[in-house]
Amino acid sequence: MRILFVTSECYPLVKTGGLADVSAALPPALARAGADVRLLLPGYPAVLKGLSDLAPVGDPIPDLPGMAGAAPRMLLGRMPDGTPAYALDAPALFGRPGNPYMGPDGRDWPDNAQRFAALAWAAAAFTAPAGLDPWWRPDVLHAHDWQAGLVPAYLRLRPDRFGGERRPGTVLTIHNIAYQGQFPPWTMGDIHLPSSAYAIDGVEYYGSVGYLKAGCYYADRLTTVSPTYSQEIQTDEQGAGLEGLLSVRADRLSGILNGVDYGVWDPARDPLLPAPYSAGDMGGKAVCKTALQEAFGLERAAARPLAAVVSRLTWHKGLDLVLEAAGGWVAAGGQLAVLGTGEPWMEQGFRQLAAWHPGSVGVRIGYDEGLSHRLQAGADLLLVPSRSEPCGLTQLYALKYGTLPLVRRTGGLADTVIDATPAAVNDGAATGFSFGAATVREIAFCLRRALALYRRPDRWQVIARHAMTRDFGWEAPAREYLELYRAAQTDAA
Structure with missing residues (x-):
């Protein structure tokens, strides 16, 4: 044909x-x-x-x-x-x-x-x-x-x-x-x-x-x-x-x-990463996290969960919710690294957020293909709170890199991320976190759930390894x- x-x-x-x-x-x-x-x-x-x-x-x-x-x-x-x-x-x-x-x-x-x-x-x-x-x-x-x-x-x-x-x-x-x-x-x-x-x-x-x-x-x-x-x-x-x-x-x-083109997106052979890793040997992911913290001017602290945004910075992508919820995330011990460009008011909002939280929030306005790979590898969470999302690719990349997506249940995000409910975690099916309504309250509660699970590293590692085995080729x-x-x-x- x-x-x-x-x-x-x-x-x-x-x-x-x-x-x-x-x-x-x-x-x-x-x-x-x-x-x-x-x-x-x-x-x-x-x-x-x-x-x-x-x-x-x-x-x-x-x-x-x-x-x-x-x-x-x-x-x-x-x-x-x-x-x-x-x-x-x-x-x-x-x-x-x-x-x-x-x-x-x-x-x-x-x-x-x-x-x-x-x-x-x-x-x-x-x-x-x-x-x-x-x-x-x-x-x-x-x-x-x-x-x-x-x-x-x-x-x-x-x-x-x-x-x-x-x-x-x-x-x-x-x-x-x-x-x-x-x-x-x-x-x-x-x-x-x-x-x-x-x-x-x-x-x-x-x-x-x-x-x-x-x-x-x-x-x-x-x-x-x-x-x-x-x-x-x-x-x-x-x-x-x-x-x-x-x-x-x-x-x-x-x-x-x-x-996903796994010839391009695979942490085991990605030349853009400071260290390779795989589901069988995730040691390199810690190296990638440290390098990412350094690149964004964040405190080098393995114990602090690092959430990433790789996206157009627009209301449609739900990133105003991240702006409003970020203060609580940082207060609870989290870090945030943002890469993207978009609506001027939102770009300024993320710059101001970084100024308010030095060492905890880092922002790069623009697009950088190599840095997007390093964010996927070095982060613990990828935030995709879109108001609508036809399919989404960043959450699929995140799964392969053992970075758990935190998404709103819409479009392809609903089709590809299995929420870490207690039942899904116990069954070994969970691959990330999801929430329903596009509100600050909902995303903040979801972030708190993610933080609670991150403080149980044995369970977090099991979910991350399972996410890496999902095949979206x-x-x-x-x-x-x-x-x-x-x-x-x-x-x-």
Whole structure:
């Protein structure tokens, strides 16, 4: 089966969030399961620089949205791990430094509608009768998030240009329904869709053109990144306005849990750590904790439980709860190390917290991949109190590193962390801590439970070792996706 994986980012070339990690890890897992998978990426400078053996394929692409009078080329190369990857070489759209979605002023690029319509149009062009690549034609197009949401719409609404004798199947994965790609109605004049598509049974979304809505409406199959999240987005609370459509299409909506690339995230062979360790020999974790305390200016004290945050610093991530509960945590003997960037008021709040509690709270504003690994290894707890979380990857990394996640029960957090209730601890099933309501009272009580268990190091070690044995690799999700692709092919036939 030939699969075109259409994504706007992929680690290590370009990354703003978990989508990049999924785009890097799932295609190789699918390939190991027997699929022929190729990526399609925008031709950002980092992509063109990072792909090896780049060469043009096929003819220039005519009528690309946002490229009047120009016909960009498609290039084919290889990711650092060898996965074949196409890059849409359109410098006028993608030849920009920095963030793929925002300019230096922190605002969205004003032509994002055209930029990502062009990506979707180029993906659809692989299915044209002549084919974009004369040597390769996909059986399934797997689109990711709003940036690729128009892929299914083009195949359904432009049969005059795409699809050939047999339309390939389409799958859309919603990584976070909060980001939807909404643009003014006059965008319809730029993106080569018929005007009739601007309707409630189409791409219209509350008076705008909705790219994610288009994908949800026209894709043969829909997925989210955890089973619980697939149910949550069908509710008023978390559906972000798409709950009605998703409820109608519930029989085409699946929740497939994200996996972890253990080739990157494994404390036994992680080159970014000061010392390796494993479930069978956890001696190195103490070395990692001491190094982390030193790096964040914290008191070197093995007896003090160290909680970490590796996250965007936003209200959505529930980190205002951490700000309010941190004083009690420190008073009880805990430490806190924070790495992230986000809303200015929250960044300032964590800086002030560190100033109030020297030796107990350390904060780094920014993003550092190596430091994120060392936080996972050196901390005792990882705090993930999200108000909603489609899947979450940091808690999966924490489990592998023997750092117990403390999470709010929502989305993929509910699916992956088993709360250390007395029964779960006695049964040997516990892997972390969880709480329900997004309140300071709830997270503070959960922190007190964690502290009580930390003071019983024999039990804590048993739970940490068990957490490290949990398997959240990509092999099982890859098999689920292959079944879904076959279903999408049947739907399209």
